[in-house]
Amino acid sequence: xxxxxxxxxxxxxxxxxxxxxxxxxxxxxxxxxxxxxxxxxxxxxxxxxxxxxxxxxxxxxxxxxxxxxxxxxxxxxxxxxxxxxxxxxxxxxxxxxxxxxxxxxxxxxxxxxxxxxxxxxxxxxxxxxxxxxxxxxxxxxxxxxxxxxxxxxxxxxxxxxxxxxxxxxxxxxxxxxxxxxxxxxxxxxxxxxxxxxxxxxxxxxxxxxxxxxxxxxxxxxxxxxxxxxxxxxxxxxxxxxxxxxxxxxxxxxxxxxxxxxxxxxxxxxxxxxxxxxxxxxxxxxxxxxxxxxxxxxxxxxxxxxxxxxxxxxxxxxxxxxxxxxxxxxxxxxxxxxxxxxxxxxxxxxxxxxxxxxxxxxxxxxxxxxxxxxxxxxxxxxxxxxxxxxxxxxxxxxxxxxxxxxxxxxxxxxxxxxxxxxxxxxxxxxxxxxxxxxxxxxxxxxxxxxxxxxxxxxxxxxxxxxxxxxxxxxxxxxxxxxxxxxxxxxxxxxxxxxxxxxxxxxxxxxxxxxxxxxxxxxxxxxxxxxxxxxxxxxxxxxxxxxxxxxxxxxxxxxxxxxxxxxxxxxxxxxxxxxxxxxxxxxxxxxxxxxxxxxxxxxxxxxxxxxxxxxxx
Ligand code: M6R
Numbered sequence: 225x226x227x228x229x230x231x232x233x234x235x236x237x238x239x240x241x242x243x244x245x246x247x248x249x250x251x252x253x254x255x256x257x258x259x260x261x262x263x264x265x266x267x268x269x270x271x272x273x274x275x276x277x278x279x280x281x282x283x284x285x286x287x288x289x290x291x292x293x294x295x296x297x298x299x300x301x302x303x304x305x306x307x308x309x310x311x312x313x314x315x316x317x318x319x320x321x322x323x324x325x326x327x328x329x330x331x332x333x334x335x336x337x338x339x340x341x342x343x344x345x346x347x348x349x350x351x352x353x354x355x356x357x358x359x360x361x362x363x364x365x366x367x368x369x370x371x372x373x374x375x376x377x378x379x380x381x382x383x384x385x386x387x388x389x390x391x392x393x394x395x396x397x398x399x400x401x402x403x404x405x406x407x408x409x410x411x412x413x414x415x416x417x418x419x420x421x422x423x424x425x426x427x428x429x430x431x432x433x434x435x436x437x438x439x440x441x442x443x444x445x446x447x448x449x450x451x452x453x454x455x456x457x458x459x460x461x462x463x464x465x466x467x468x469x470x471x472x473x474x475x476x477x478x479x480x481x482x483x484x485x486x487x488x489x490x491x492x493x494x495x496x497x498x499x500x501x502x503x504x505x506x507x508x509x510x511x512x513x514x515x516x517x518x519x520x521x522x523x524x525x526x527x528x529x530x531x532x533x534x535x536x537x538x539x540x541x542x543x544x545x546x547x548x549x550x551x552x553x554x555x556x557x558x559x560x561x562x563x564x565x566x567x568x569x570x571x572x573x574x575x576x577x578x579x580x581x582x583x584x585x586x587x588x589x590x591x592x593x594x595x596x597x598x599x600x601x602x603x604x605x606x607x608x609x610x611x612x613x614x615x616x617x618x619x620x621x622x623x624x625x626x627x628x629x630x631x632x633x634x635x636x637x638x639x640x641x642x643x644x645x646x647x648x649x650x651x652x653x654x655x656x657x658x659x660x661x662x663x664x665x666x667x668x669x670x671x672x673x674x675x676x677x678x679x680x681x682x683x684x685x686x687x688x689x690x691x692x693x694x695x696x697x698x699x700x701x702x703x704x705x706x707x708x709x710x711x712x713x714x715x716x717x718x719x720x721x722x723x724x725x726x727x728x729x730x731x732x733x734x735x736x737x738x739x740x741x742x743x744x745x746x747x748x749x750x751x752x753x754x755x756x757x758x759x760x761x762x763x764x765x766x767x768x769x770x771x772x773x774x775x776x777x778x779x780x781x782x783x784x785x786x787x788x789x790x791x792x793x794x795x796x797x798x799x800x801x802x803x804x805x806x807x808x809x810x811x812x813x814x815x816x817x818x819x820x821x822x823x824x825x826x827x828x829x830x831x832x833x834x835x836x837x838x839x
Contacts, residue, residue: 226310226324227251228406230385230395230421231442233414237292242279244416244423245294249275250479250627250827250834251324251419252298258282259320259387259595260579261291266320266389270309274828288649293387293395295322297832301330302347312351315342315747319367321386324352324404324419333499346513350789351376358384366568368441371396375439381582383434385453391407395442397557398452399434402585402608404835406434408447410461415442421464421604422623429466432459435607462606465623465769473625476622478826480626480720484812487631488674490621491805493664494635498642511615513582517597518650521571524551525596526557526663528575528589531715532636536575537708538804545801546644546662548653552769554585573643577624577632579607580837588612590692601630601639616642626827627834628720630812633712634673634805639800641666663813665799672796676809682817685810689817694744697722699826700811701730702750709750709804720829721819730756730763741772748814749789750807753779754800764788775814777807 227248231237241258249256251559257270271277275296295310302308311320322569327333330349337355338344344351356377360370367388373675375382377723381401387394397417399406407422409416409431416424417440420432432447434440441448449457476482499506524543526536536553545549549571554564556574565571572591574586579602588609592598594789598611603619610616619635645662648654654662692698700709711727717727728737730749741747747767756784759783764774768788776789780795784793795806819826 225420226298227423228294228322228324228385228388228417228419229587230293230397230417230442232291232393232395232442233411233416234290235286235414237287237290238282240416240427241277241292241294242282244418245296247422247625248418248420249296249697250625250780252296252833253828254304255297255310256295256298257309258292258294259311259577260287260288260289261389261392261600262287263389264389264392266313266317266387268311268313268320270306272309279296279813280539289394289501291387291395291670291729293320293322293385301327301349308346308348310350312346312348312354316358317386318390319354319357319361319386319388321350321354321384323353323382323384325382325400326380327352327378327382329378333377337431345633353384361388367391367394367396368439370455371398372450373437374438375400375452383419393443396439397434397442398439399418399436401436402580402582404580405604405607406440407606408432408434408440408442410446414444415443415446421466425464425466429464429601430546431462431464431606433450433462433611435611464605465591477820478626480628480630480816480826483626483631484809484816485677485679486622487634487677487809488633488670490631491638491673492670493620494638495642499663499666501660502661504656504663505649506615506642508642508646511617511646513599513615513650515599515650518647520569521549521597524549524571524573525566526553526573526592527556527563527577527584529556529581529583529592531712531749532575532577532584533635534712534715535633535636535640535710538637538705539575542637542640542644542706542801543647546641547647547651548655554587556581556587556803559587563667564590566594566596568595570596572598574609574613576600576609577603577619577634579609579638580603580835585609587613625834626809627829627832628716628815628826633808637805638666638669662801665802667813669798669802669805672798672806673809676806677793684788684793685813685817688814689821692746693721693818693821695744696724697726697740697741697745699745699746700725700727701733701763702727703730703756704754705801705804706750706752706754706807709808709811712808713748713815716812716815717818719832720815720826721799721824722830723818730760733763735768738766738770741767741770743771743773746775748775748777748811750777751785752777752795752803753782753797753808754803761785761788777810
């Protein structure tokens with residue numbers, strides 16, 4: 225969850241590392257720090273709080289050099305403070321390390337190091353790593369070897385980068401378990417390392433990704449990769465297709481706002497090149513699924529967390545309706561704790577924007593060990609989820625920086641629609657004419673998304689934000705394929721505005737939550753014209769009969785609902801299976817404007833991180 229950036233090369237390193245950290249701050253913003261090699265000595269600057277505090281500190285105490293290492297922290301062990309901020313140094317100050325992950329056995333390690341007389345200066349688990357490095361260094365004969373030895377003592381997922389003033393030409397990175405990515409960017413006479421691609425994308429698109437159990441020796445000439453056992457590995461160089469502009473905020477106030485308004489384009493990119501509209505066929509290049517294997521599945525199990533899990537709940541409807549395969553959805557964090565029934569006839573579908581969510585990765589591993597065919601829908605190229613899957617469907621939505629997921633939700637729903645069609649094709653569950661119709665529906669989707677995301681409509685959202693930003697509780701109701709949208713709408717509101725919100729299946733309201741309805745509990749009802757429209761109208765009536773306030777998301781031209789609800793946001797009519805992609809958009813916009821009105825930190829909401837790489 226923390227962010228790491230490192231640089232070795234001829235240019236002044238501090239600004240490269242700090243700029244990179246700015247692009248990774250979504251990963252953690254409890255503290256930040258940098259270590260720079262200057263005139264044979266390592267100088268560390270670090271501070272609690274956001275990166276801006278470190279930048280202010282660097283303005284007062286500038287430091288620069290050609291080798292540097294930076295970190296932005298999401299606290300696990302030890303409160304957010306200057307002392308607990310990374311980089312951590314050994315007693316001599318000659319070795320420093322930054323880490324993303326958890327040292328699960330840090331207590332034992334700390335006690336045994338203390339028994340040897342080593343003094344600890346922080347409450348973090350990471351500090352044990354640097355002391356181990358120092359102990360191993362002389363015996364090992366170099367930083368890379370010391371890192372290899374040290375990693376052998378650690379339990380739990382961990383990605384580290386270390387440097388020492390004794391070897392001023394290198395950084396050494398290592399990765400153990402599902403600790404999140406380590407991307408090494410290859411420049412011209414300079415090399416970069418980072419936890420995530422956007423941090424270094426402005427410098428290079430040529431990247432190498434470290435696997436579990438690998439160590440990388442990074443110099444300005446490139447990278448050498450070895451296993452923890454010291455065996456050389458030929459690094460595979462990936463060319464990243466994203467452009468640096470797509471990782472920048474541009475004229476938008478927040479990344480989340482930019483990403484909301486990008487969705488017509490990201491859905492277009494997700495469809496592009498994968499569909500033969502005339503033949504009614506879908507080609508998913510990296511799915512690696514033979515028609516025989518596709519025909520062998522008797523169920524699909526979707527595993528994911530947060531917004532991705534809600535996309536999976538929509539996917540259940542799509543996969544069952546189109547491919548006719550029974551589908552269930554489980555949280556990655558729950559899945560492996562109940563001995564799930566999985567076998568070779570199971571298609572295990574993981575959805576993860578980051579490709580790093582540790583719970584989703586663990587669920588994938590569980591599925592794989594039980595013989596399932598594992599497919600991931602993932603946005604981050606080269607991520608762990610993509611690497612450990614039998615087949616991959618990429619989201620094609622470009623970097624998503626805002627902590628609140630938006631465009632990854634809609635593109636992963638579209639990916640599931642495509643997967644359902646690909647499976648239907650292989651299994652003959654629906655004929656070509658039907659497939660052509662469904663693909664034709666999809667072709668119109670970007671245009672409809674563009675209509676919902678008309679910036680000229682903003683007055684409506686601003687008005688709603690002004691009226692509702694002071695409320696403390698919201699209820700979101702949906703039914704059928706739009707029930708997951710109620711969950712997603714509630715999640716968006718709570719995570720960025722800190723207003724309590726609950727998503728509920730509308731038909732269940734009368735079994736309990738109706739007791740909550742009063743003037744203080746606005747109800748957002750998704751009531752587009754689909755097969756459960758009449759039922760939704762009844763539920764709105766029930767809320768109104770109890771003096772509730774209703775904000776309805778309704779189909780364009782629905783005059784009737786305007787007489788029932790207090791406020792109406794319209795979306796164009798769409799084929800039933802695609803309505804969630806449209807109905808989620810107003811809820812993203814509403815949550816965004818309410819959060820902005822409340823002065824919340826939209827892109828970096830408190831306590832959260834973009835990639836959840838710890839359990
Ligand atoms: O990267 P992933 O899709 O695996 O992330 C899953 C969740 O952590 C993520 O969707 C989270 O719930 C977002 N903050 C929601 O906006």
